[in-house]
Amino acid sequence: MPPIPKISSQSTLPATALITGGASGIGLAIAHKCRAKGMRVGIVDRNTKLLARAKDDLASGAPEDVLTFDVDVTNTEDWEKLKGDVERAWGQLGFLFLNAGIGGKGDWGDREYFQRILNTNLFGVVNGLNTFVPFLKAQSGYRSSIVITGSKQGITNPPGNPAYNASKAAVKSLAEHLSYDLKDTDIGVHLLVPGWTFTGLSGNVPGSEEKKPDGAWSPEQVADYCFQKMNDGKFYIICPDNDVTPELDKKRMMWTAGDAVYERQPLTRWRKEYAEESKKWMEENSF
Template identity: 45%
Template sequence: MHAALAKGSTAVVTGGASGIGLAAARYLARAGLRVCIADCDAGRIATARQIVIADGAAPGDVIGVPTDVADKTQLSALADQAFAAFGAVNVLMNNAGIQPGSDIFDAANNWDRILDVNMFGVIRGAQIFAPRMIASGQPGLIINTGSKQGITTPPGDPAYNISKAGVKVFTEALQHTLRNTPGQQVEARLFIPGFVFTSLTAHGRTEKPAGAWTPEQTVDFLFQSVERGNFYILCPDNEVDRATDEKRIHWAAGDIAENRPPLSRWHPDFADAFKEWLSS
């Protein structure tokens, strides 16, 4: 078991009232951690808190704090409330995210909000919590939720891709700094879910598609990977296995190394080459 996940430790989960965040809050509470659920909707937080308590958590071990992670002041208030309630924070899961869609010229005016929530919410969350976690002298774990779209950057939703690419780069830099800071016990991990059936991906569907994992499956894989010591927690799903993900990632990196056109996987002159590469 990772030392930060010991019984009696404290976890803060942003975006914790639904989907992967709620599944993580339930997992951590069942493991004996005290949990702070942060989300932007107070009603959903109250419902999520009752779900976690119904799983067996003591009411005093589960709190909810309405938080818009795009607001630095609210993130600071979240940290203040979590530390005041429990005395320490051992696990920070920067998980809150949105995907309203975007286009390159931002006709819908979505870019600022997407970047503020998905990228700066993670960056500021870590910047606010990590120094206090380090100062406590206790084991700590910061899990930042990224996306495969931030690595292979498929066309169609550039603001989301950029936000998640930023999370990847920031989390790599964060872990580099942490591992080179003597005398402290806080680590970072990059969580990269696959196709997960949540409100973010439902798009009007009420039943889980066969290709998707449930949030619970994804969270189980996350914490199994933490136990293995993985930094890049690249999740498969029922459609895409790790081997396929690896090939897609290698091909995307090859656009630079081999000086191909950007996003060559979707370029008509390279479509057949990519298919051959994927099947080889």
């Protein structure tokens, strides 16, 4: 599914994009790519200061082509209001990018940690899909795309952050189901899995002078890679970075899947008793 929706010959409407978590990081980089392709863009975020800055950055003399929305993605009433605003402003939607997410760590017994991360990272996506998938399906003569941001931590499940990993594992499962359920429609579905990326979670907020670590990709690199893979028709968009190659990513995912297949203990990649076996397997296998 191409990243830029194809409008029917009867329509004169410009292509439109709605991006959650769009005021910084990967979301903002995707918004810039959409604007460069002539799309109208709606930016959804909770940070009103960054929303105002994003509108100024993206408008380029056409403020009517950039809308901003202060939305709590955990709140279903906010989503219903957002749908109404989008419908009144544009009448249709071509590209839905569900990207809003938060980090943070906690431990067992920390209810607030689990609820906060799952409410945003998981139910923020669930709410967006339940609000806009029927809207997209009801469009006539208009091809659209949905991209959902996952994480490698939702695939390889490294120890240390159970709520975040679980939220992203659930998002992966939702995206896979959605892709299957919409396979006979004009809606393409893609799962974006960034590698190490210099985003707001690591200090890269608009206006910051923080320097990108050498091993990380920039949000712009992730956005370019995302659109490239969308154009190639790929569902899984698993980004490398400057430290981790696509082949190493594949090895790590295959080893993780082997825990269940070979009835090993979970998370063997990080268990001392499996260190030599894991290292040897990684050295001897290629993809």
